[in-house]
Amino acid sequence: MNIVNKLTIRHLKQNKKRTLVTILGTIISAAMIMAVATIGVSYTDLLKKQAIENNGNWHVCYKDITTDQIDSLLQDEQTASLSLIEDRGYAELDDLMSSYKPYIWVRGMNDEAFTQFDVQLLEGRLPEAENELIVSSSLEDEEVTWSIGDEVTLATGKRFTEEEWAEPQDGLLTSENSLERNEEGDLNETLIDINETSYTIVGFFEQPNWEWGWTPGYMVLSHIDESDEHYPVDSFVYVDKPDRSIYDHADELSDMLGITNVQYNSELLRHSGITASDSIDRTMNGMLGVIIVVIIAGSVALIFNAFAISVSERSRYLGMLSSVGATKRQKRNSVFFEGAIIGVISVPIGIVAGIVGIGITFLAINPMLDSIGLDQQLSLTVTPFSILITILLSALTIFISTWFPALRASRITAMDAIRQTHDIKLKTKSIRTSKFVRRLFGIEAELGLKNLKRNKKRYHVTVLSLIVSIVLFLSVSFFTDSLKQSYQIAESGDAVSYDLEIYSDDADSVSELRESMEDSAEVTDVLTQREMNVSLYLDESEVAPELLESGGYDRMDDGQYRYYAKITSIDKDSLDEYVDSAQIPDNWDDESMSAIVLDTITYEDFEQSKYVRTKSIITNINDSLNIVETNWDTEETKELPTLTVTALTDKTPMGSYNAYLGSVNIFVSNETFEAILNESDLEAEDNLMYVKSDDPMATEQTLSELSNRSINNLYDQRTQGEQMIAVISVFTYGFVTLITLISLANILNTISTGVALRKREFAMLRSVGLTNKSFKKMMMFESAFYGVKALLYGLPLSILVMYMIYRQTQYAFSYSFTIPWLHILGVIIGVFVIVGLAMLYSLTKTKNETIIEGLIQENQ
Incomplete structure (x- = not known):
């Protein structure tokens, strides 16, 4: 070690306070970089685990494939493992008491599927043959007394309805369709193509997230072998190292094999950094690039300040070195050497501090995640790559931070140091x-x-x-x-924004049901609303610019543009809460025919591959809205009472959705709604009730007992x-x-x-x-x-x-x-x-x- 470096070490020891301050600053910088890297890796890991728990550990799904297609998929270069799931159908069971889950839903899985979909056994073993079953714990609430070893016979079939909307699919209902009921609330579906099969119960498994709450059947799982002949199955492909080519490859493979239905585990792919949209990739990379530059700049400034102050403080010492013959290079290297010593001490401590700090943070955050019902928790995930990145970035910031102070140190002469002319x-x-x-x-x-x-x-x-x-x-x-x-x-x-949705064409029955639910202990919020669909005739200046640019407008002969409008009336208590939350003046409905206009919408522009937030309608307070009712069978129109815009907002109440481009949502009082309805020739009223509950399943059971109306459970x-x-x-x-x-x-x-x-x-x-x-x-x-x-x-x-x-x-x-x-x-x-x-x-x-x-x- 040369004499200058020895003097540098001695100077660091003599100036302990300044040295400690510099070390502390460098530790903070390294800890910040390590913490950011650890947060990013751990957060991504959390989202991946949650996506796997929600949907399974797969990347591409090929629907309704045959045995020959299975062989081709197994031989494909991207296939690391292939899960097969067969939908064997639904079976009615006398012991089932539930009106919203009246079936047993039988599905077959191969060995890979049990692993990739993380089927957790509570008791017994996994099925090993097609005549063996394991039963979901969701069935515990029913009066079904199955035990391991029991022999059960299930008559499974396909769900069928005669509703017109199901004609394109031959009236068949899939697992994605909830129970089909008629206007009276009675079951409007039957089972067809029924086959009886005997099964042996070999175990019970924990209800997974991918057993949706609204599905009409309790899930039981059997075993299938890909080498056997069977009904068309759904195949789920797991890829070892997926990248964006997975989309093109799946399209090419499906075309070659004649597979018409391909789906992707978008949630898992997105959290793995893979999206089908170049625009989203570009957005995320651009945002991360800007923020990383800002963080590195902050780190450089933090360490630079410490070394700049150090050089200012050491000016006399550097001048003394000049007076005894030290060269510019030796003085410059003394600052670099000081930076190296600081880095060797600080960076390892900073890495450990960043990891420990984030670990403590996760310990504090995880109870919060658990309290909101998140199944997965943040686990401290540290990779060699994140440590290497931290070391390289810390070394880079220390080098940049010492460069200018080192140049300044090399220029300090003995006379400058004595006179302090640099400062x-x-x-x-x-x-x-x-x-x-x-x-x-x-x-x-x-x-x-x-x-x-x-x-x-x-x-x-x-x-x-x-x-x-x-x-x-x-x-x-x-x-x-x-x-x-x-x-x-x-x-x-x-x-x-709600758990349960109930539809009816009778406003009085919905109001009575609301009164019954207000006293329920588990119900936290109830909202009822009445809706009617009408049209608005607008001038060009009132039409959203994006609609004019897209050319998707409906222009009338007189030059006006037709908008589709949904007029909604909310019950009095819920309306008051909505007005307060949206910060709308209390006197908005002091005059008759007043209206709140939701003037901001969000929609997906598929041509530009981007999400757009814009104005749904260009209007102002006190403007008039000319409402027109159209009989679509006869194309006849009738003018309805004119509304006056008294409030504009971008907030939606519970149960309401964003309008699409070319439409607008309007909220009115019950009196105004009745005045419009009384002038209407058509029965165009829809009545809905939305419920939030601490126990949606129990609330759904209560509602089904009070009413035979269709109930949609959207808690998940x-x-x-x-x-x-x-x-x-x-x-x-x-x-x-x-x-x-x-x-x-x-x-x-x-x-x-x-x-x-x-x-x-x-x-x-x-x-x-x-x-x-x-x-x-x-x-x-x-x-x-x-x-x-x-x-x-x-x-x-x-x-x-x-x-x-x-x-x-x-x-x-x-x-x-x-x-x-x-x-x-x-x-x-x-x-x-x-x-x-x-x-x-x-x-x-x-x-x-x-x-x-x-x-x-x-x-x-």
């Missing part, structure tokens, strides 16, 4: 201040501003630290909000969407909290170190008569100058970065760019509070020092 500029122009500063704020403010101008490098380093912190916080906040908003837009068409669909939003929210707030802590550490480190290096300056000011009160006032103004300067540069730069992130989202989504003013207000307040607290904290370390101690202060 302090005494030219008159450079420290000149405006007369208004003293007049408005006093001599203390002028002194503070002059101090900043004299110590420009430290001043710039501190302001840069604040700017980076501002950009980090706002960019990451906007990034995570964009993720959440993009998911909500993508899922809004399928979003379900609703909870899946809510769970995903909750997980994204946890990820969002955790990530923002992490960045906030990093920013705080950055600011405190920079300001406290800068103040510590100015002890001599403070002692000099006190020696010429500056009182403690004036001294505090001077420092307060310095803090204000720091904050104002950082905000002047940080906020525009943050908005630019946020817009760059927004632009990346527009490859797959279309919505307007909005500046997060609440976040910006929080940042403005936070900057001044943090800077002020950092100054006060730093000054507490100098207030007890005497003037003499300050003047003779040496680095420690």
Whole structure:
């Protein structure tokens, strides 16, 4: 080891406080990078596990294939394993009491399917022959007393209905069809092609997530062998290393084999980083690219500040090396050597700290995930790749951070070090201040501003630290909000905000049923609504621009455009709650024929492969809506009472869906609805009730006993969407909290170190008569100058970065760019509070020092 490196190590030991501060900053940076990598890997792993539990561990499904096609799939190069599931049909059982699950649903699976679909045995063993069965635990609520070893005979058949809508499929109902009932609520389906088969019960298994709650039968599983002749089956292909070519390959293979129905496990593929849409890939990669650059820039700034302050503090030491013959290269390498020592110590500690910190965070988060019903939990997942990435990025940031300080160190001469000319500029122009500063704020403010101008490098380093912190916080906040908003837009068409849906053509029966359910202990919310479908005639200026561009409009002979409108009346209590939640004025219906217009919609533009959020109709408060009723059989129209727009909103009440492009949803009071209905010639009223419940299955049973109306149980669909939003929210707030802590550490480190290096300056000011009160006032103004300067540069730069992130989202989504003013207000307040607290904290370390101690202060 050469003498310069030995002196560098000695200097690090002698200046323990400064060395510890630098090590701490580097540890924080490495921990941040490791934490982000670990969060990303662990979060992706969670989503994969949840997708597998929901749908099974497969990638491509080929429906209704034959034995010959099975052989071809097994020989395909992409097939790692092939699961087969055969739908043997439904069987009626006298012991079944449920009116919404009146069947036993028999399915056959091969050995791979039992593994890939993670069938969890509670008792017994898996079936090994086609005449053996295992029974789902969902059957426990029924009066079926099957035991292991029992022989049962099931007459299985296909579900058939005579409803016209099922004619294209020969009247056959699949497992995806809920129970078919007529208008009176009676069962409107039968079983055909019935075959009797004897089975032996060999076990019981835990009800899986892919046994949907709304399916009309309790699942039992048997065994099939792909080498045997059997009915057409569904095959589920698992691919070892899937990539985007999986879609093209599956299309080509299905065409070659004559398979007409191909489906993909989109959820699992999406969480594996594979989507069928280039636009979504481009959006996610672009957003991640922008945010990674911001995080690395923040890390560089954090470590750069530490080394810049270190070089400033070591200027005399470097000048001493120059005086004894040290070359520029030796002085430059001394800074690189210091960075290497700091890195060797800090990066391993940072990696461990990041992993431990995220592990503790997961321990705190998992109970929250469990409380919202998420079956899987975040498990700490650390890969060699994430550790390697952390080491490389940390090394890169340390190198970049030390480069400019090293160049500066190489240029320091002995005379410069003695005169401190690198840090302090005494030219008159450079420290000149405006007369208004003293007049408005006093001599203390002028002194503070002059101090900043004299110590420009430290001043710039501190302001840069604040700017980076501002950009980090706002960019990451906007990034995570964009993720959440993009998911909500993508899922809004399928979003379900209730558990149970009941339809009836009789408004009175629905109202009576609602009153009965209000006293139910497990019911948390009930909403009833009446709907009618009408038309609106609009001028071109009122039509959504996207509809005009697409050419999908319906233009009348008189030049007006026909819109399809759904007018909805909600029960009084639910309407009041909706008005409050949507922040609609209470007096919106003070006049007759008032209407709330849902003027914002989200739809998927298939031609552009993107999701669009836009205005459904261009209208304003107090505009009139001309409603027209059309008899589609005779094409005759009739004008109905005119509505007045008294409120506009983008919020939907429970049970309502987004309209599609070219349509609009309108909400009115019950009195207005009746007035329109009384003028109508057609019976176009639909009556629905939506229910939220703590126990949807029990509530469904109660409803079926009170009414014979059709009940649609969508609990699984609703909870899946809510769970995903909750997980994204946890990820969002955790990530923002992490960045906030990093920013705080950055600011405190920079300001406290800068103040510590100015002890001599403070002692000099006190020696010429500056009182403690004036001294505090001077420092307060310095803090204000720091904050104002950082905000002047940080906020525009943050908005630019946020817009760059927004632009990346527009490859797959279309919505307007909005500046997060609440976040910006929080940042403005936070900057001044943090800077002020950092100054006060730093000054507490100098207030007890005497003037003499300050003047003779040496680095420690």
